[in-house]
Amino acid sequence: MKKRYIIIINILIVGLILFIIVKYANDRAGESNRASIASFEKMTTTTEQIIANYLEDEQHLCDIWSNYINRSAEAGTPMTVDEAISYIRKAKISPEISGHLIYIDDGSMKGISTSASNTDPSDYSVNYSHIQIFENLEISNVNGVVNLTRAYTNPLNGVQSIAFLNNVKVLDSETGAMRDGLIIRVVPVSRLEQKLVFLKGEYENVEISLIDWDGDYMIHGKSLKNSNFFEYFKSYNPMSTQEFNKVVDTIRTDIGSMHIRNSKKEDCVIAYTPLSGLESWFLVAYIPASELTMSRSIDWFLLGIVSVGLMILLHFNLFILLKFNRELAVAAEAAKQANEAKSHFLSTMSHDIRTPMNAIIGMNEMILRDSRDEEILMYSESIRTAGNTLLGIINDILDFSKIEAGKMEIIGVDYNFVSLLNDLVNMVQRRAEEKGLNFELEVDRNIPRILHGDEIRIKQVITNILSNAVKYTKEGSVIFSITGSRCEDNDDYVVLHVSVKDTGIGIKEEDLDKLFVAFERIEEKRNRNIEGTGLGMVIAQSFLNLMGSKIQVESEYGKGSVFSFDLKQKVVKWEPLGEFDIAFKRFLSERKRYKVQFVAPKARILVVDDTEVNLKVFVSLLGKTEMQIETADSGDAGIALFKRNFYNVIFLDHMMPDKDGIETIKEMKECKDTPNQKTPIICLTANAVSGMREMYINAGFDDYLTKPIDTGRLESMLLMYLPPDLVVRTEDVTEEEKKIEIMHSILVVDDDINILRQVKEWLSDRYKVVVVKSEEQALAYLEKHEADLILMDDDMPGQSRFDTAKLIRGHFKEISRDELVLQVNKFFHD
């Protein structure tokens, strides 16, 4: 895991812990807040009870006054206004409280008071006509309940007061008539406020307000601006009319609390409750929210300690982690160096073995070609077999190193299954025959012809299994069978069942596990004369694993084994394979000794290699092509020739002292003064480790050829790069091809070398096939040669310069062998 992920995870864990702590603390604080608010609401209802009781008491005292006066009237001895006021003056105890008695039956709202005017001590008259406090009261019929006015200014002393009312019947001393009067018990608001002083002990900033139905104040908290609470609320708490009405209704009908914003946009809490016993008075207790939340129960100290502790732990972990990382980095560096050393070793080993092998195999090839002595030929054939075996061992080691390094990739391409089988059978058939084994081939004719997959690796897997079967079978047979069935869960795929059955030595049950262990060979002693590295099955199994499959082994010790696997392959063309046996038998009958593919006396070739014997091998192998081959034994010598002479193709060795192939080609490419600016340069290398091909192409080579040189591949490559006009196919001159001469000649034009190669392979057994890469090359060829048919790929531009009667165009990449053969046959038949 990368360091940063570990750090991120640590930080996330620390963050999570802190989050949980904070959330817990916040939840606790929330609970605490809710408890505080509940407590505040409780205080509000307690206060409401105190106020309600007080108001009720005051109203009761007012009622006592009125009852006394009214009882006198009922008893037939009604009191005059003066007598009534005189009574009240005696009855009231507190000097702050006064009693007013006014006439209401004539609407004058005038009367007299128990107290004199502040400005005129002799004036006891009182006038309520300009004081609008009775609008919402039914003053002519006050009955029993608390009848309270809003806070107003006492007209006799200018003090803000509240009034308790009741009706009285009094005698008008002037007229002798009974009059309807209103007795008013006037209590200063400050007296009520004094009842609330106790709250200051509990809540420092609480403000109690008493509001009426409309929101006007009887007692006004100092922080609540505006003369109307609801207007104040609306001013500083913007909301829709609907929401506002809901809030007003809530305050008027419910007991509870809510958060509001005050004029400074601060969060505040109001608790509200109706005053019991009064119809339309409400108590509103206001307090800044900060006072209620001051007692938050978050233990910031504990939180801080935990945070610091976690941070220290995090840093300690990171420190330890970094320390281990440093050690790991050192170990990784050592491992990397060891791996590089191993790669270097493999590269060097591959190169160093292949280089002399090139000479051995090359020279042996010359013996095989030139010798007519059967005994020498037999010795030489043994050298070829041993050489190929040694090459196989080297290739296995290289593949295994790739697998170990995780660099082995499965590369899917469209491939012809017949071609794959051809190659396999071609390779194994000879070995089986050499050992006197009966090689049987059972191929399901319904297997689709064109599949998609890693052809090379599949071939390698089957080759390994078949090689083992041949190697470990002394007598009897090797049966190679392949069947195919449509994949059940996906119609586009076919499942190939590959099985190799032999009558070999078999494997003990206890040894089966060793089969797929690297460098492990079963019954080493018994089989020591059988060459091998112990890697073949490991590599095969690894490739199959990469392709989603696995080798199954059934074996009976001493009787033989069956190796099989199922492989899922995507089908490109469902066209069935047909009778492979027939095609294969024809192939066997046509197998013959080496013969040169072409002669090109005018072709000029340069080959650069520091090993003299390799130069000699190269020249010898191509001797029969009659080409003009020049050699150079170093990069510099090669560059000198490169500058001076024209060549059609240049072969350049990679590993050379002083100036290697890469440096040499770089200098060649930079050289402007040379006739070889467009000459293809092919790398000759004994280095066959992974990633080489990319490296050579990137370095500027057109292609590369591994050592030991395979003559067939070398000639094919030359046919690819040499101008067609310089090439004369050997069929023209061989005895056998006198028959072919009367055969039709076909010129194939395509810029894709692989397609050219494939088309040539398909048609060469019946027709004389010449392939060219461009229209220009085709025209150049046609200047000197005849072609009965021109096959030209659809992707190639232009056709006007060819004889359209001889031209067939097609998309050869997608065409099958049979289709093409059919088309060509039809052309000539018609």
Next chain:
Amino acid sequence: MSKRFKIVVSVVITAMMVLGTVGCGQSRKSAKEFSPKYSKDTEYKLSVVGTYSNFESLESAFERFYAHYPKGEIEYTYLDDYRNTIGQALAGQEPPDIYVVQPWMYGDEQYAPLFEGAEVLSDPKLEIDLDCIRSGVRWEPDNGEVLALPVFATSYGMLVNRDIFDKEKLEVPKTFEELKETCEKLKAAGYDSPVMGANTTTTPGIGYAFAYPMFAKTVKDDKTKEADLNNLVPSAGEAMRDSLSRLKEFVDCGCIDVKKCTAEIEDDYNAVIMRFFEGDVPMMLCSGDVVSGTKKRESKSEAFSANPFKYDFYVAPSGDEGGYYMDSVSLLFSVNKNSESLDMTNEFIRFLTSEKELGLMAEEKRLITPAKDYSLDEVYASLSGFPEDRVISFSDTEILDTAVKQFRAAAYSVVNGEMTVDEAVAGYGTIPVD
């Protein structure tokens, strides 16, 4: 003296002058900032009583004052029946520290205690910056002692629906002729009564708002008429002729449909505002006090909430050369010199007496500031830079309340066709008032 030397001397002198000017500016600026006289920990409790049932702009000033003196409390209380109760309150056990007075109270025996008990605010010891008040609204009785601080100024004129004028591509009229032409165009555009107003005898009423400033200008131009007018001498009624004639012409030319006004505007305050907010009245005659109620009522008017529009206050274009701007005092504060917290009361008044505080209060109350700098409230932007020769300041005339009531009654009678101009002029002193 070399040329280079001269240049150096010139540069030095210029720099000194610039720096000196900047320095002077800074000292002047800093002098305007309120600097508390007393300790921040001073505890106090002050009370202010007044005639406004709702005085949020003052309560906002309290909060700004608390920033300087946090350990105190100032309470504003509305007194019912202020005319009769303020005297009682001052004589009572808990007299207010600050109380509202109005110019008409001065000279009235009933209110004599209000002025006798008032602190002299012009006393240099108090360091109250009365210079920030416009001279026109500064109230300095004969002895030069300033007993009350003007808090708000007001005027008379009309609210103009700017959206209608923009829609009809009309300019707000400045002269009476322009008013008539504009009204013709507005009527053609479908506005039956281009001008509306409360058909009352009160100060925001049609007659007073339109014609009184013109009448006051007449008196200002000929102060000899003032005494007779105040003494209700019938012949003094002649001073009303020009303004009443213009009022009659205003009604007769169809600028205003008085019957429509009577039917649709029930009172001289709330109904005026709510009718104006209906959005179909191009011009609404009113007083500055009415304008002060507009801000609160914008949200109460469903019509205005649904279709808000831009509106401004303009002087009514009653004169041939233009309208007349009555720069009147709306409200004054006096300090009770017997206050138990006299020092802090004076400190609060000193705090309040600044262009900034008076401006902020006026802006919040949407009244005209008495300070030299007009409120930033764009509703009153038209008053800024009003020609001096057509401004009638509070101190320019001393028309007593009784004379004013005669004019209001006369104007109402003329507007409603109950009297001709001649009858109204002839009846001066005996025209029935409420």
